[in-house]
Amino acid sequence: MSVPSPFDPFRIGPLQLRNRFIKAGANEGMAKGGVPSKMLVEHHRSIAAGGAAMTTVAYCAVSADGRTFVDQVQFEPGAVKHLRVLTDAVHREGAAACAQITHGGAFNFLPRLSTRYPRSSSGGFNAAGVISGRLFKVGMTPDDLERTANEFANAARLARDAGFDAVEIHMGHGYLLSQFLSPAYNKRRDQYGGGPAGRARFPAMVLRRVLDAVGHDLAVTCKICVTEGFKRGATAEDAAVVAGVLEREGAHLLVLSGGMNVEAPWAIFGSPMPRAATETVQNPVIRLSTRILRLWEPKISFHEMYFMEHSRKVRAAVRMPLAYLGGAKSMDGVRQAMAEGFDCVVMARALIHDPDLINKFRSGAATRSGCTACNECVVMMYTPGGTSCVLKPPNDAELNRTPAAA
Ligand SMILES: Cc1cc2nc3c(=O)[nH]c(=O)nc-3n(C[C@H](O)[C@H](O)[C@H](O)COP(=O)(O)O)c2cc1C
Ligand code: SF4
Numbered sequence: 001m002s003v004p005s006p007f008d009p010f011r012i013g014p015l016q017l018r019n020r021f022i023k024a025g026a027n028e029g030m031a032k033g034g035v036p037s038k039m040l041v042e043h044h045r046s047i048a049a050g051g052a053a054m055t056t057v058a059y060c061a062v063s064a065d066g067r068t069f070v071d072q073v074q075f076e077p078g079a080v081k082h083l084r085v086l087t088d089a090v091h092r093e094g095a096a097a098c099a100q101i102t103h104g105g106a107f108n109f110l111p112r113l114s115t116r117y118p119r120s121s122s123g124g125f126n127a128a129g130v131i132s133g134r135l136f137k138v139g140m141t142p143d144d145l146e147r148t149a150n151e152f153a154n155a156a157r158l159a160r161d162a163g164f165d166a167v168e169i170h171m172g173h174g175y176l177l178s179q180f181l182s183p184a185y186n187k188r189r190d191q192y193g194g195g196p197a198g199r200a201r202f203p204a205m206v207l208r209r210v211l212d213a214v215g216h217d218l219a220v221t222c223k224i225c226v227t228e229g230f231k232r233g234a235t236a237e238d239a240a241v242v243a244g245v246l247e248r249e250g251a252h253l254l255v256l257s258g259g260m261n262v263e264a265p266w267a268i269f270g271s272p273m274p275r276a277a278t279e280t281v282q283n284p285v286i287r288l289s290t291r292i293l294r295l296w297e298p299k300i301s302f303h304e305m306y307f308m309e310h311s312r313k314v315r316a317a318v319r320m321p322l323a324y325l326g327g328a329k330s331m332d333g334v335r336q337a338m339a340e341g342f343d344c345v346v347m348a349r350a351l352i353h354d355p356d357l358i359n360k361f362r363s364g365a366a367t368r369s370g371c372t373a374c375n376e377c378v379v380m381m382y383t384p385g386g387t388s389c390v391l392k393p394p395n396d397a398e399l400n401r402t403p404a405a406a
């Protein structure tokens with residue numbers, strides 16, 4: 001089999017991508033009070049204009065309890081008109097738009113929840129609750145599972161109404177569906193727990209509902225962890241089993257990520273958490289949690305393509321389309337991903353640093369990103385202009401205060 005060029009088109013489900021580059025969901029900090037801003041539109045428009053085939057709007061909660069913070073997009077009918085402005089702008093630049101649909105489960109810092117305790121795969125002590133004050137979580141009942149799966153399907157329908165071309169079901173990083181996949185969280189004794197295939201049963205049920213709701217019209221992708229990055233967490237061997245379950249259920253593409261928000265955030269990024277978050281960030285929850293996390297952060301130094309070793313094991317286990325993610329920042333890395341059988345490459349920081357990077361790769365004006373993997377952009381999420389690279393001027397705060405459809 002010849003190795004495709006990353007600039008070749010690629011089909012995922014019903015969606016034709018113009019090339020193999022996808023912008024990863026990376027929380028933009030551009031939805032004050034849940035309302036998508038004009039800055040959010042401009043952010044994704046610029047990535048589309050910069051040559052990516054598809055850009056992903058990060059963390060769109062499927063319900064109010066599914067948010068982690070108040071200032072996040074939530075899929076409810078009022079959001080559709082704002083998101084329509086965004087998808088129109090992306091389409092005008094010739095790219096596709098994907099909505100990451102997700103639920104935080106026990107990982108949330110909301111002032112109010114509709115239930116006394118946050119829901120998760122299993123009940124007990126809630127590590128994220130050390131910061132949020134919600135020290136205990138409750139295992140989901142069959143009714144909870146049913147309702148939540150339907151919330152994902154409803155969110156996908158609203159994404160379609162808003163003009164999105166794809167939805168990415170977030171099954172990684174420690175959010176609700178990841179709390180099912182992780183052996184460190186999921187202690188259930190029913191059919192939704194046990195080995196990796198049992199733990200994947202509820203995520204697969206969500207996938208099925210979403211496919212039934214929108215799968216003919218939209219590409220339906222899943223973001224999973226190839227390693228959770230800590231001792232009791234799921235491994236690449238587990239991920240290979242999960243990928244098989246999702247392949248059989250009919251997912252159009254898997255995005256291979258890793259790391260966990262609470263136990264191993266540095267593993268998400270392949271580099272240390274930013275020192276600035278422990279000192280300057282305004283949000284006290286983030287400041288405190290980052291300070292605590294840095295206490296057990298291992299010595300870690302960034303290297304390109306840092307999930308390759310784990311992702312290879314998933315590649316070997318399934319035939320379905322897979323997207324490589326993690327430290328892709330040069331044409332050499334992108335070519336390696338193609339040569340190793342990955343169908344697409346997903347990038348976050350390289351495109352936050354320079355939304356034009358893909359055009360520059362194509363023209364030869366650049367062969368690698370100038371991103372230093374310092375992760376300071378994670379802290380920028382909480383600034384008035386929202387997420388941006390600290391090596392560049394901050395975003396327009398006024399634009400970020402203005403609703404997209406205003
Ligand atoms: C500022 C920032 C915010 C992020 N927020 C999200 C998010 O909301 N959802 C998600 O799945 N991943 C999120 N991520 C993780 C990225 O999608 C990606 O997994 C990670 O940055 C590694 O990819 P990269 O090496 O291409 O940056 C975020 C990353 C950054 C830098
Ligand atoms: S702040 Fe800029 S250089 Fe640092 S990781 Fe983010 S995008 Fe890269």
